[in-house]
Amino acid sequence: MPGRRHGPRLLEVAGADAQANNNDVEHQSRYLSLPSSPTSFRRQPATMSRRQSNAEPPDERSPLLAGPRTSHIRISSAHGSPRIPNLSRNQSYADSVKSLRHHSRANSWGQRLIQALSDRQDSSMADSKGSIFPDDRVWYDQFTSTDWVHDSIADAYRVKALRSRKGFWARVYVLLDGAQGWLLSALVGFIVAVFAYVVDVSEATVFDFKDGYCARGWLISEKKCCPHGPCTDWRDWGEVLQGFPFGERWTEYVVYIMAVITLASLSCLLSLTTKTVVPSAYRLTTLDENLAAEAAAPPPENEAEGPDVSPRRAREKPAAPPMIYYSAAGSGVAEVRVILSGFVLHGFLGLKTLVVKTISLVLSVGSGLSLGKEGPYVHIATCVGNIACRLFAKYDRNDAKRREILSAAAAAGVAVAFGAPLGGVLFGLEEVAYFFPAKTLFRTFFCCITAALTLKFLNPYGTHKIVMFQVRYLVDWEYFEILSFILVGVFGGAAGALFIKASRQWAKTFRRIPAIKAYPLLEVVLVALVTGLVGYWNVLTKLPVAKLLYNLAAPCDDRDNNLDDLGLCPEEIGDIPPILYNLFTAFLIKGLLTIITFGIKVPAGIYVPSMVVGGLMGRLIGHVVQWVVMATPDWGIWGTCAKMPNATCIQPGVYGLIAAGSTMCGVTRLSVTLAVILFELTGSLDYVLPFSLAILVAKWTADAIEPLSIYDLLTEMNSYPYLNNKHKPIFTSDLADIVPRVRKERIIDITNSPVVPAPSLRTKLELLHRAGELDGGLPIVRDGILVGLIPAPDLEYALDNLRDEASSLCLMAPVPSIDDSDDGAPDPTDFTPYIDPAPVALDIRSPMDLVYECFVKLGLRYICVLRDGRYAGMTHKKTFVKYMREMEKREGHV
Numbered sequence: 001m002p003g004r005r006h007g008p009r010l011l012e013v014a015g016a017d018a019q020a021n022n023n024d025v026e027h028q029s030r031y032l033s034l035p036s037s038p039t040s041f042r043r044q045p046a047t048m049s050r051r052q053s054n055a056e057p058p059d060e061r062s063p064l065l066a067g068p069r070t071s072h073i074r075i076s077s078a079h080g081s082p083r084i085p086n087l088s089r090n091q092s093y094a095d096s097v098k099s100l101r102h103h104s105r106a107n108s109w110g111q112r113l114i115q116a117l118s119d120r121q122d123s124s125m126a127d128s129k130g131s132i133f134p135d136d137r138v139w140y141d142q143f144t145s146t147d148w149v150h151d152s153i154a155d156a157y158r159v160k161a162l163r164s165r166k167g168f169w170a171r172v173y174v175l176l177d178g179a180q181g182w183l184l185s186a187l188v189g190f191i192v193a194v195f196a197y198v199v200d201v202s203e204a205t206v207f208d209f210k211d212g213y214c215a216r217g218w219l220i221s222e223k224k225c226c227p228h229g230p231c232t233d234w235r236d237w238g239e240v241l242q243g244f245p246f247g248e249r250w251t252e253y254v255v256y257i258m259a260v261i262t263l264a265s266l267s268c269l270l271s272l273t274t275k276t277v278v279p280s281a282y283r284l285t286t287l288d289e290n291l292a293a294e295a296a297a298p299p300p301e302n303e304a305e306g307p308d309v310s311p312r313r314a315r316e317k318p319a320a321p322p323m324i325y326y327s328a329a330g331s332g333v334a335e336v337r338v339i340l341s342g343f344v345l346h347g348f349l350g351l352k353t354l355v356v357k358t359i360s361l362v363l364s365v366g367s368g369l370s371l372g373k374e375g376p377y378v379h380i381a382t383c384v385g386n387i388a389c390r391l392f393a394k395y396d397r398n399d400a401k402r403r404e405i406l407s408a409a410a411a412a413g414v415a416v417a418f419g420a421p422l423g424g425v426l427f428g429l430e431e432v433a434y435f436f437p438a439k440t441l442f443r444t445f446f447c448c449i450t451a452a453l454t455l456k457f458l459n460p461y462g463t464h465k466i467v468m469f470q471v472r473y474l475v476d477w478e479y480f481e482i483l484s485f486i487l488v489g490v491f492g493g494a495a496g497a498l499f500i501k502a503s504r505q506w507a508k509t510f511r512r513i514p515a516i517k518a519y520p521l522l523e524v525v526l527v528a529l530v531t532g533l534v535g536y537w538n539v540l541t542k543l544p545v546a547k548l549l550y551n552l553a554a555p556c557d558d559r560d561n562n563l564d565d566l567g568l569c570p571e572e573i574g575d576i577p578p579i580l581y582n583l584f585t586a587f588l589i590k591g592l593l594t595i596i597t598f599g600i601k602v603p604a605g606i607y608v609p610s611m612v613v614g615g616l617m618g619r620l621i622g623h624v625v626q627w628v629v630m631a632t633p634d635w636g637i638w639g640t641c642a643k644m645p646n647a648t649c650i651q652p653g654v655y656g657l658i659a660a661g662s663t664m665c666g667v668t669r670l671s672v673t674l675a676v677i678l679f680e681l682t683g684s685l686d687y688v689l690p691f692s693l694a695i696l697v698a699k700w701t702a703d704a705i706e707p708l709s710i711y712d713l714l715t716e717m718n719s720y721p722y723l724n725n726k727h728k729p730i731f732t733s734d735l736a737d738i739v740p741r742v743r744k745e746r747i748i749d750i751t752n753s754p755v756v757p758a759p760s761l762r763t764k765l766e767l768l769h770r771a772g773e774l775d776g777g778l779p780i781v782r783d784g785i786l787v788g789l790i791p792a793p794d795l796e797y798a799l800d801n802l803r804d805e806a807s808s809l810c811l812m813a814p815v816p817s818i819d820d821s822d823d824g825a826p827d828p829t830d831f832t833p834y835i836d837p838a839p840v841a842l843d844i845r846s847p848m849d850l851v852y853e854c855f856v857k858l859g860l861r862y863i864c865v866l867r868d869g870r871y872a873g874m875t876h877k878k879t880f881v882k883y884m885r886e887m888e889k890r891e892g893h894v
Contacts, residue, residue, distance in 0.1 A: 144775035145877055146342035148859030151400035180392045185443050188388050188409045189450030192381040196416035199362055200460035206366025207544055210259040212236040257532035263367035264528035267602040268521050270360035274328040274353055328357040329601040332379025334714035336410055338722045340403050341434040342859055349386035361603040369531055370593035372545055374417035375605025378410050385409025404440045407433040408447040416455050419466030421448035423677035430673050471554045476686050478641050478649060484625050485690045486697050488655055489662045492614045493698030496666015497705035502595045520601035527597055539566055540586035545608045552615035553657035573630045576623050587616040610667045611660035618659020622652025658690060662698035669709035671699050721878045725856045731848035738883045739865045739873040748780045754813035758805045768792050773876050775861050780812055786864055786871040794834035801828050839864050844872050855880055
């Protein structure tokens, strides 16, 4: 009988209590002797059951994709699994590593491939609670944090079990297990290059559709249709329509504007299909990338924990409107950085997001808006890495291991965007990766090289170059130009910082208009209309951003067939003033369009647009220096430079590229990565020093004007629980400042008895969820001493597997001298396998620097607090992040 497992144990431990209250012991023993539920049965949470039983019609709060969905990180059920002795932490860790057989969902490579390509997006929190696979265990719900310690221990036991096998095939399995990371890195690099090739070729053709089409084929771009300049094969729309109805020139203008609006609108409509609804009960202020969402009022401290607040009264409070975000909109780099830090955003890296973002990116870039494709490449590449991880259970079922591949994939996105594999590796190290061990560094390098080589063979531009704006300078720089390079760095850093401030102000004014906020498509149409009206008449602003950047950075070389005749190469000093006027006008137009375009609901990167704005400014400064040298050739400071014809020793393209990198540094705060990218774009060792010097000055200038990068700003405005491991604040406090007082609703007290009624645990769990701590935990206390902790996901899983939750009593502490049942079936009321017997705990007088190091370096989700060895509270990672932000605001850093 199953009841034999707990009856003697309870009577032995609680003998005194049994003599004092014999009726209570009999009541407990009777419920503990109930037959255990089969592993194939999983009880749905009460909240979910009520929602499904009501069968309410869908409304604006309903998720876009209805129906139950499964989380993409699952660990096998604890029931029925053999125990691994001598575990130092949570006994349930053994269940995640005890089996080396294939996952229950994927018994063959074909099935694993199908599962990898299936979209596992969770559009609502409730959907992530259920599972259609009874033996699967949901570890990471939406908007929770990865438990790095748990995943590290789980992988260690998995590797130990794998290596403990003997024989030839066991060694083969070990080799295959070690090769999985390299296979995934190569596969991800190859697929990312293919996606980049498709986008590069497609957007060039779509972009040219605004002006006309090639008579030899609709899918041929103007450059391929007429490689040597104007030709009869290219047909302008004014010529096709024979000037109807406004004349040839004005007809082309009208068609151009309509094409810009149409392409941008289609891109926006596609992006809106990735809508994800987040119930407001989950305590996220906003997930709106337009930076304009109204911040919800913060919940009162320890809400729903006081003795006068019941769960029923808490549930009856009026609900705030649900929050919405679109996973395909924006660049996605900020979210990728947050995901790699351990935060879970279901669906953001799914197959649907990958397909939708790729198609809508082609349309948005082809529309001619002031945006780039390089930033979204990082998001697309990370989606590829996430989907590829599903092919191997080693990465599919371990969230920390998965992020090693995601880091490599994000770096490959930069490698194919700029044709800079070394820059991609440094980007992963400097910007997106949270934990970057040496093994991940080399694997990332391998992934970037694979992606770059694949793109080289695909040859998307027909020039045998990886990117369109690769340039080479053959003339060395002069010493007197060092001051000019420093000045360019100052202007570039200031421009990047001012762009961040302008974008924030634009979002807080224009995007807070009710109509704009309610209808994202309306804003896209207005921005596209302004872009078409203003950008058409200037020869510089009409070009694609990548081609414009190439023309701004390239030297004046008659042998370069990729240069357009834009009038940027003066023959004499009198040609410079008209060039300055044209550049200044384009600088104002591009700067304005970039500010109003950033944040609209289309895939949009900020890398190249910011570089274009800086390139226009740098080219402007370069021609000014060129004019000064030509106007004063007798000054000795110029040396032999003034004696060269047309002052060809001054290359305005160098100033343009240096200013482009400096402005991008001011926006993103990348430093070493940008210097390497610029070096890889030029292929010249002579200009490494000017690039590095200007970027160094630009970062100092930008930090002085605006401390936050554009990604820090998005992360803060979206209220993601992201701990920046690169900027440690100065703490003068201790742990007591962020520890709330102990409330009985937030602990499990087993002083009187090791069994606790299941309804009481469900109530405590719901209160934990209402506080936004889906990934929190409940400490277990006996006589005021911390004896363990049960994580909220484990507790919810255990409660969901109870047959009769209303009358079940759950064992919350190990009891010695147990007898195994006859059938060996586990008892679902035994919660001890889910309890962490050694949670991380600090004394309440611990300095805040130690708390910061524990959260950042160890990746903890919560820390228990002790006072003289007795339990004194618990602090969550989200609470610590909130404290850091409030402290920075008080000190005036934000």
